[in-house]
Amino acid sequence: MDVAEFDTVAEEYQEQHRSNIAITGEAPEYFAEYKINLVRQFTGQKNIDAAHILDFGSGIGNSIPHFNRFFPAAKLTCADVSQRSLDIANSRFPGLGQNVRIEGAQLPFHDESFDVAFSACVFHHIPHAEHVHWLKELRRVTRPGGIVAIFEHNPLNPLTVHAVNTCPFDVNAKLIRASNFVKTYQQAGWQRPSVRYHLFFPRALAALRGLERHLSRVAIGAQYSIVATKSH
Ligand SMILES: C[S@@+](CC[C@H](N)C(=O)[O-])C[C@H]1O[C@@H](n2cnc3c(N)ncnc32)[C@H](O)[C@@H]1O
Numbered sequence: 001m002d003v004a005e006f007d008t009v010a011e012e013y014q015e016q017h018r019s020n021i022a023i024t025g026e027a028p029e030y031f032a033e034y035k036i037n038l039v040r041q042f043t044g045q046k047n048i049d050a051a052h053i054l055d056f057g058s059g060i061g062n063s064i065p066h067f068n069r070f071f072p073a074a075k076l077t078c079a080d081v082s083q084r085s086l087d088i089a090n091s092r093f094p095g096l097g098q099n100v101r102i103e104g105a106q107l108p109f110h111d112e113s114f115d116v117a118f119s120a121c122v123f124h125h126i127p128h129a130e131h132v133h134w135l136k137e138l139r140r141v142t143r144p145g146g147i148v149a150i151f152e153h154n155p156l157n158p159l160t161v162h163a164v165n166t167c168p169f170d171v172n173a174k175l176i177r178a179s180n181f182v183k184t185y186q187q188a189g190w191q192r193p194s195v196r197y198h199l200f201f202p203r204a205l206a207a208l209r210g211l212e213r214h215l216s217r218v219a220i221g222a223q224y225s226i227v228a229t230k231s232h
Contacts, residue, residue, distance in 0.1 A: 006059075006082035006125075009169045013060050013085070020167045023159070024222075025203025028062055034199065035120055035225075036066035039149050042227050043116060048147060050074050054114040055097070056107075056138060057081075057122030061089025064096050077114070079107065105133065112143040120151045121223075123181070124164075124173045131181070135188035144232040148190060151225045152176055154197065160222045178224045190228035197221030 009016070017028050043050045050071055055063055058078035067076045076097035080086050086099040100108055117138040123131060138148050153160045155175035164170045178195045185193040199222035200215055201208045215221065 005172070006080075006169070007084040010060060010082060010084040010088055013088075013169060014062075016168050020163055023163070023202070031199070031223075032062040032120075033066045035151050036063055036070050036118075038196075038198065038225060039116065039118055040070040042147065042149055042225075046147060046229070048115055048145070050116045052114045053077070053116045053118060054079060054109070054138075054141065056117060056119040056134075057125070058089060058097075058099075059085045061085075061093050061097070061099075063118070063120060064089060064093040068093075068096050077109070079109075107137045107141050109141045111140055112146075113141050115143060115146045117142045117146070117148040118150070119148075121153060123150065123152055124170075124175050128174060128176070131176075131184045132187045135185055135190065139189050139230055142230045144230050147227055147229050148185075149225060149227045150181075151198075151223055152178070152181065154178070154219070154221055154224050156219050157222050178219070178226065181226055185226060185228050191231045193226050193228040195224055195226050197224045199223050 014028060051074055053067060053071060053074050053076050055076065055078045058080050061078060064076065064078065067074065077100060078086065078089060078097045079100045079102050081102045083101050086101060090099050102108065126134060142148060153164055153175050155161060155177055164173050164175060182193045182195060196216040197218055198212065200212050
């Protein structure tokens with residue numbers, strides 16, 4: 001999807017997203033909170049002081065309130081190619097995070113600016129031939145010892161594929177197999193990329209969600225995360 005395309009769907013994004021995932025019984029807020037809660041766990045496990053966090057492809061800011069809750073002391077920078085989306089994020093959550101437009105092929109940040117580079121459901125909107133480039137850019141702006149944590153839709157989950165195929169703003173989406181994305185991370189210089197699968201149960205089966213952390217290696221979760229470290 002090009003820049004203008006997301007600018008044009010920015011106003012409708014949340015309601016389209018809400019109706020597209022209604023089958024799960026959950027709202028967009030559930031999925032956003034779920035991911036940032038996991039990022040908090042990842043940084044805790046790796047003992048990372050997450051003082052500066054980048055949300056790459058932050059859209060209309062769905063992750064912002066959850067970063068504010070799980071990382072109350074962190075400085076959050078939200079970056080996107082869609083100015084319209086950034087404007088909406090700014091009006092939804094004024095003062096919670098700095099919104100920065102990405103123009104051209106470089107991230108507009110100095111080397112080693114961030115402890116954590118996060119991205120949710122962005123790379124399937126970026127041509128696959130550009131993935132190594134943007135993962136290198138994320139690595140450049142991450143400090144040694146910092147991490148990248150990217151969440152993507154799992155093309156091995158039939159319900160995810162159905163949701164993407166019926167979602168208006170996913171019309172140009174190209175889903176990414178975790179096994180291929182791991183290789184792309186390695187080509188971009190990231191160390192030890194680790195895949196975990198998430199989101200196995202809809203709200204109707206919420207009683208089973210306590211099992212999810214034991215299923216992280218089972219490749220049928222609705223989404224997956226890949227976390228990797230920038231070596232010193
Ligand atoms: C499906 S939305 C996800 C937004 C947000 N991460 C979320 O979870 O709600 C995808 C976002 O990726 C952005 N995007 C697409 N290509 C991008 C690129 N090359 N660099 C940064 N953002 C990009 C779009 O503008 C859009 O806001």
